[in-house]
Amino acid sequence: MVTTLKPSLALTDITKYYQDGPNRIEVLKSTSLAVGPGEFAAIIGPSGAGKSTLLSIAGTLLSPSSGKIELADTDVTTMPAKDRTKLRLQKVGFIFQNSELIPYLTVKDQLKYVTKLAKRPTSEAEILALLNHLGLSHRLKNFPNQLSGGERQRVAIARAFINNPDLILADEPTASLDSKRGHEVVAMIAQEVHEVQKAAVMVTHDERVLDLVDQVYRIEDGQLKKI
Numbered sequence: 001m002v003t004t005l006k007p008s009l010a011l012t013d014i015t016k017y018y019q020d021g022p023n024r025i026e027v028l029k030s031t032s033l034a035v036g037p038g039e040f041a042a043i044i045g046p047s048g049a050g051k052s053t054l055l056s057i058a059g060t061l062l063s064p065s066s067g068k069i070e071l072a073d074t075d076v077t078t079m080p081a082k083d084r085t086k087l088r089l090q091k092v093g094f095i096f097q098n099s100e101l102i103p104y105l106t107v108k109d110q111l112k113y114v115t116k117l118a119k120r121p122t123s124e125a126e127i128l129a130l131l132n133h134l135g136l137s138h139r140l141k142n143f144p145n146q147l148s149g150g151e152r153q154r155v156a157i158a159r160a161f162i163n164n165p166d167l168i169l170a171d172e173p174t175a176s177l178d179s180k181r182g183h184e185v186v187a188m189i190a191q192e193v194h195e196v197q198k199a200a201v202m203v204t205h206d207e208r209v210l211d212l213v214d215q216v217y218r219i220e221d222g223q224l225k226k227i
């Protein structure tokens with residue numbers, strides 16, 4: 001369901017240049033994006049078009065050359081790095097291409113760890129309920145190398161949602177999965193986004209999962225176009 005509430009993520013007139021030796025590469029040209037609670041947006045586009053750059057800017061991992069970034073009600077554009085890190089831990093959940101789970105932590109401890117990082121008291125029951133909801137209750141004591149690729153991504157989804165962030169950012173979450181597992185994983189992200197009314201942006205090359213999102217943008221010539 002798409003709502004008209006204040007956007008959870010608002011990027012306004014974002015530009016990004018990279019300096020490559022003597023050359024300046026203009027990757028994003030005055031591009032804007034707004035994603036509201038309960039809205040799942042996908043960004044597609046050719047390799048090198050700037051998808052990861054845009055996602056990194058949205059997650060405050062990378063600063064734009066110009067433009068404004070707002071997360072929920074907060075303008076983070078000029079926020080000091082320390083405050084930005086704190087805000088990111090509390091307001092943004094990330095899902096990466098290859099899960100990026102910590103090898104020596106069990107499934108349950110992956111979630112405990114990020115709640116501690118965010119200094120967010122979370123009951124064991126809350127952690128178990130989310131893992132159960134994502135079909136992982138039989139995997140609580142397993143380590144990442146004992147899980148299938150799809151299970152690892154489901155743990156990554158749980159980890160992204162456990163701190164109750166306003167915004168979920170997913171960078172190619174299906175890249176390491178076959179098409180059936182990929183579709184299941186994105187369906188789970190969509191289900192969570194809609195159930196708990198979070199905003200989510202997913203970068204993907206996988207056009208087979210686009211039926212699961214609310215809005216698709218193509219990035220072309222440094223700008224986003226709604227399709």
Ligand SMILES: Nc1ncnc2c1ncn2[C@@H]1O[C@H](COP(=O)(O)OP(=O)(O)OP(=O)(O)O)[C@@H](O)[C@H]1O
Nearest residue numbers: 018019020025027046047048049050051052053054
């Ligand atoms: N730190 C950097 N320094 C210089 N150029 C960079 C840097 N990071 C990215 N680029 C360039 O910026 C452009 C956009 O890169 P980006 O990774 O955002 O694209 P992408 O759309 O995510 O690509 P892909 O689909 O291949 O992952 C590319 O031409 C890339 O080479």
